[in-house]
Amino acid sequence: MxxxxxxxxxxxxxxxxxxxxxxxxxxxxxxxxxxxxxxxxxxxxxxxxxxxxxxxxxxASKEEVLLELLRGHMEAEAAQLSRLIDNEGRAPEQLLSELESWAATLNSDADWCMLSIELQLHANRSPTFAVEYRTVWDAHRAALGRVVGSLFATLGRTPPADPEQLAGAFMALTHGLALQRVAGRPDPSGRLILVFLRGLIASADSPQQQDG
Amino acid sequence: MxxxxxxxxxxxxxxxxxxxxxxxxxxxxxxxxxxxxxxxxxxxxxxxxxxxxxxxxxxASKEEVLLELLRGHMEAEAAQLSRLIDNEGRAPEQLLSELESWAATLNSDADWCMLSIELQLHANRSPTFAVEYRTVWDAHRAALGRVVGSLFATLGRTPPADPEQLAGAFMALTHGLALQRVAGRPDPSGRLILVFLRGLIASADSPQQQDG
Amino acid sequence: MxxxxxxxxxxxxxxxxxxxxxxxxxxxxxxxxxxxxxxxxxxxxxxxxxxxxxxxxxxASKEEVLLELLRGHMEAEAAQLSRLIDNEGRAPEQLLSELESWAATLNSDADWCMLSIELQLHANRSPTFAVEYRTVWDAHRAALGRVVGSLFATLGRTPPADPEQLAGAFMALTHGLALQRVAGRPDPSGRLILVFLRGLIASADSPQQQDG
Amino acid sequence: MxxxxxxxxxxxxxxxxxxxxxxxxxxxxxxxxxxxxxxxxxxxxxxxxxxxxxxxxxxASKEEVLLELLRGHMEAEAAQLSRLIDNEGRAPEQLLSELESWAATLNSDADWCMLSIELQLHANRSPTFAVEYRTVWDAHRAALGRVVGSLFATLGRTPPADPEQLAGAFMALTHGLALQRVAGRPDPSGRLILVFLRGLIASADSPQQQDG
DNA sequence: TATGAATGAGAGTTCATTCAT
DNA sequence: TATGAATGAACTCTCATTCAT
CATH class of the missing domain: 1.10.10.60 (Homeodomain-like)
Structure with missing residues (x-):
């Protein structure tokens, strides 16, 4: 120490x-x-x-390494999020372009995604592990939810669903796409995630101004 | 006797x-x-x-049961899809409401989803299984892609990305959400999938009125 | 029947x-x-x-086929022997040349030899099978022993050991050489057996006439 | 402690x-x-x-123990042979008596012989094992072949076949006789082997007196 | 007579884990 | 702290054999 x-x-x-x-x-x-x-x-x-x-x-056991990895995983995702959260208060276009470059990095994060899937699968099977896992997961989802919420706030729109649930859905999308990756084929994950994000924004009600 | x-x-x-x-x-x-x-x-x-x-x-082996399950899985999903494809030519509102009730059924398909994830993981690790798996998967994605394409055609809009890739993304979303399910907590998968679908439609160009 | x-x-x-x-x-x-x-x-x-x-x-069992094979084996060897035994009374040179052509056939009998080894090995391990096997084996060795005995008698010489034991030794030599066979390499079994046989004859005392 | x-x-x-x-x-x-x-x-x-x-x-596997046994087998036989080879240069009678006592030890080597048969059978069926086995076997046969060759040289006679092939035949004879051993019956192996060896010597040409 | 699905024992092998060093 | 031989249970898979058809 x-x-x-x-x-x-x-x-x-x-x-x-x-x-x-x-x-x-x-x-x-x-x-x-x-x-x-x-x-x-x-x-x-x-x-x-x-x-x-x-x-x-x-x-002490194989599961304990997994817990250790969970902690590292958590830190890595927190670091990613903090970069996005810092962007709060910027102009909407700038925020979107930051999101774009973030989405681009997802392609290189395939390993973390697969690890996240392994963690989730193991949590679904080991009750003791699940306890630790849910804590980390919920915290992470809440943080990403706040980013989503503030994004819509910045754009002056109402999110089409609970931001936390939207955050969960984006993580689901990311992990699901990671699962589909095949070595040798191009991976459209980052681009598709942005397409879905723009869709959400487009479908959001904007009370003050029409579809700007 | x-x-x-x-x-x-x-x-x-x-x-x-x-x-x-x-x-x-x-x-x-x-x-x-x-x-x-x-x-x-x-x-x-x-x-x-x-x-x-x-x-x-x-x-002959444990993998062969997995293949058998894959066939059943494929048939079940093909049946589901053919029901959707039959809806072609209907009014857009009708099609969306059909989709809505389809999305609602996804909640009860949690098992198939988890199985699908197991299949994908195993395909990523067993080259022999991968061969069979990719065939089924690609066919399924193409079929769902046609549904997505015809949905946008019915609505008179241009899809914001290749329909097949969108189909893959929806499957990814579905699987990712299934992974997040926790016994005892409500599962918002079906609703979230529709939110995302409406978002895509909202963000799609419509030939009549250009979306700025 | x-x-x-x-x-x-x-x-x-x-x-x-x-x-x-x-x-x-x-x-x-x-x-x-x-x-x-x-x-x-x-x-x-x-x-x-x-x-x-x-x-x-x-x-009734796997062993019973082996018994069946043992019977076939016995018949095949008895047939071979009867051909040699028929040669009794012939001139010594003729007898030796018959033996020579017999030895030459051994090369093609590799399969029977290997089977014979399997039979012997199994007899060493299964007491029930051993009973049947010893009967056949002893009979065969005795028959071949008589051929050996009559060969020396025809030549007017005293065999250098009990003819039955010599017969067993020739069978041992044949089986041992079969075991050494390697696919792709020439098999000198037949020739070597004759070399050893001539050796025995050469070393046998001939009371009447010296080393003729 | x-x-x-x-x-x-x-x-x-x-x-x-x-x-x-x-x-x-x-x-x-x-x-x-x-x-x-x-x-x-x-x-x-x-x-x-x-x-x-x-x-x-x-x-690593069952085959690896067999390889280990093969090595032990090889060393034991090499030691036996080196004792015989040291006898070079001795008088012929002495050499023969040494051989006689060596042949007597064969009776107690029944286990090694059976093991040798197992090794040969396994080599005939496992290509990977065959590679290791042939190396050892060929070396051993060559060594015994030199003993045979030097024996005939000491006696001033021409061996009736290639000494290495004669060596192989003696090993075949030994193994074949081991296969015939039955618990409770006397084992004439050692004596029979010497009978055959004397036969070979008797049938060998000796430069001084031509053998018709 | 012939079938082959089903049995139960046992094969070779791998594994997480323990413990004397 | 780090070692790795040893454990005992579990793994996938094969076998001789049975039996309803």
């Missing part, structure tokens, strides 16, 4: 943290590639260059 | 078909509940009330 | 005999190729073009 | 080596008794007093 050993090559704590980080990262790659059920602890340890024992020195 | 029990006794073929049907149905339920990887052939056979050997008398 | 139905295509008995014969022959081929343990009843039935049930209509 | 038991306690490496050795030895016994196909990994592990997992911690 405290950075009091800046000179030594790798303090014990740093070395341990590195082992842990490498195991987590390897686990993420393998879960994405082969699924949670399709990845064994031996796979993770071998691929990361450690023994199985090293895994158990750092995690 | 004598044919004195014409109603209850099953002929060999019937009995065999029944075994097969029960195994398939049990497999579907378990794949939905526990995932493909989380379901063992023991589970399926036990739950259906047969021996493991009975499973192997009917299917 | 009685040939009273010479006109009909295939009487019931003939048809059954044919099924049985085909199963036996297929079993022989598969035992030779894959071993007794490596051949399943399904393999035999499938390969012969029948159902597993057909197998059990003709044989 | 304290090192107060210096003799009995096994270090990790020792304990691991012991496990491996016990598994190998048990496998050898069972392969000999029941054949390769007739021996399951469960059998080996149970008989050795370990779990099946322990087997897989030490060997």
């Amino acid at each position: 405290s950075s009091t050993t800046p000179r030594k090559r790798l303090s014990r704590e740093e070395s341990q943290a590195q082992t842990r980080a490498r195991l987590i990262d390897t686990a993420r790659q393998l879960f994405v590639a082969n699924g949670y059920g399709g990845t064994s602890i031996r796979d993770i340890a071998d691929e990361a260059g450690y023994s199985q024992g090293a895994f158990y020195s750092n995690f | 004598s044919s004195t029990t014409p109603r209850k006794r099953l002929s060999r073929e019937e009995s065999q078909a029944q075994t097969r049907a029960r195994l398939i149905d049990t497999a579907r339920q378990l794949f939905v509940a526990n995932g493909y990887g989380g379901t063992s052939i023991r589970d399926i056979a036990d739950e259906a009330g047969y021996s493991q050997g009975a499973f192997y008398s009917n299917f | 009685s040939s009273t139905t010479p006109r009909k295509r295939l009487s019931r008995e003939e048809s059954q005999a044919q099924t049985r014969a085909r199963l036996i022959d297929t079993a022989r081929q598969l035992f030779v190729a894959n071993g007794y343990g490596g051949t399943s009843i399904r393999d035999i039935a499938d390969e012969a073009g029948y159902s597993q049930g057909a197998f059990y209509s003709n044989f | 304290s090192s107060t038991t210096p003799r009995k306690r096994l270090s990790r490496e020792e304990s691991q080596a012991q496990t491996r050795a016990r598994l190998i030895d048990t496998a050898r016994q069972l392969f000999v008794a029941n054949g390769y196909g007739g021996t399951s990994i469960r059998d080996i592990a149970d008989e050795a007093g370990y779990s099946q997992g322990a087997f897989y911690s030490n060997f």
Whole structure:
């Protein structure tokens, strides 16, 4: 925690943290590639260059790595959202163009999407995991809901449904499209998400001014 | 020996078909509940009330049941679609209300959706299965794409993206929302899908009046 | 048994005999190729073009086919021997040349040899089978022993060991060489067996005349 | 904790080596008794007093134990041969008497012989195993061939066939005789092998006196 | 006689996890 | 902390055999 050993090559704590980080990262790659059920602890340890024992020195079970990944996932999505939320108060055109570039990044986030699907699937099957997962998920959905709400507010329109539900629907769309990805075929995810977003805006009532 | 029990006794073929049907149905339920990887052939056979050997008398492998389910899935969705396609030539309001009642049925299709996700995940990991799967999937997407195309044609509007891609996006949305379902919470999937559909229609160019 | 139905295509008995014969022959081929343990009843039935049930209509168990093969094996070897035994009384040179052509046929008898090895191995493991097998084997060894004995008698020499034991050794040599056969490499079995036979003759004492 | 038991306690490496050795030895016994196909990994592990997992911690597959046994077999036979080869340069009578005592040991090698037969059978059926097996076999045959060659050279005679082929024939004879062994009956293998060897020597041309 | 679906035991193998080192 | 041999349960799949048809 405290950075009091800046000179030594790798303090014990740093070395341990590195082992842990490498195991987590390897686990993420393998879960994405082969699924949670399709990845064994031996796979993770071998691929990361450690023994199985090293895994158990750092995690109590396979599910615990998944929890760790959930935390990282949460942070990554929060960071993405905070970038969008900062755009509040900008002109509508600017906000839309920011959204556009955000949607473009989704294509490169295929891994996170697949991981998110694995997390959701596992939450649907493991009650203990579900508890942790719902908390993160609900928080994330609420945050994205606020972005959606403020987008419509900026445009001076009434959202066609509860912003949180719309946020959930956009996440659903993103994950569903990630599932459809086939190596070697172009991925239209980002573009399609924007098409749907523009549709929502177009269908929203604008009390003050007609269809501007 | 004598044919004195014409109603209850099953002929060999019937009995065999029944075994097969029960195994398939049990497999579907378990794949939905526990995932493909989380379901063992023991589970399926036990739950259906047969021996493991009975499973192997009917299917060459676990993947083959999945293929059988895929066929059933395809037929069910094709039937649904053909009902929608028959509506061609109706008035736009009628078509939309038909769509509305169709979307309402999606809520009860949660199982098919989860199965579809399992199928997609497995296709992403098993090249042999992928071949069969893509064929079915592409056909289905094309059919739904034609429904989408004819909807916009009926309304006299230009779809905001390739109808097939839109069809894929709606399927993605449906699957993504199914993934979010939590037992005990209300499921807004059907309603949200219609919200998005209306949005697309609203954002579509109509030849008569140009939308600025 | 009685040939009273010479006109009909295939009487019931003939048809059954044919099924049985085909199963036996297929079993022989598969035992030779894959071993007794490596051949399943399904393999035999499938390969012969029948159902597993057909197998059990003709044989009580897998071991029973092996017994059937043992009988066929015995007959085949008895036939071979009787040809050699008929040569008794001939001139020594003629006898040796007959033996030479017999040894040459061994190369084509690789299948019988491998079957013989399978039979021996199974006899070493199944006491019930061993009983039947030893009977056949002892009879065959005794018969071949008489041929060996009469060969030395014809040559006017004393065999360097008990003729029966020599017979067993020649069978051992034949089987051991069959085991060494590798597809694609020339098989010197026949020639080597003759080399050894000539060796025995050369080393045999001839009381009357020295080494002629 | 304290090192107060210096003799009995096994270090990790020792304990691991012991496990491996016990598994190998048990496998050898069972392969000999029941054949390769007739021996399951469960059998080996149970008989050795370990779990099946322990087997897989030490060997990748059932075939790998067979390879390990092959190596042991090879070393044992190489050691035997080197003892014979050291006898080069001795007087012919001495060499023959050495051979005689060597042949006597063959009787006690019944297990190795049966194992050798299992190895050969498995090599005939498993291409991957065949590769390893042929290498060892060819080397062994070549070594024994040199012993045979030097024996004839010592005796000043021309061998009646290629020494390597004669070596192969002697191995075939040994294996074939091992196959004939029946518990409770005396085993004349060693004596018969010497009878055949003397026969070969008797039939060999000797430069001094031409053998008609 | 012949069928082949169904059985139940057992095959080889993998896995998450434990524990002495 | 990290090791990896060892465990025991579970996995997919094959087998000889039974039995209703």
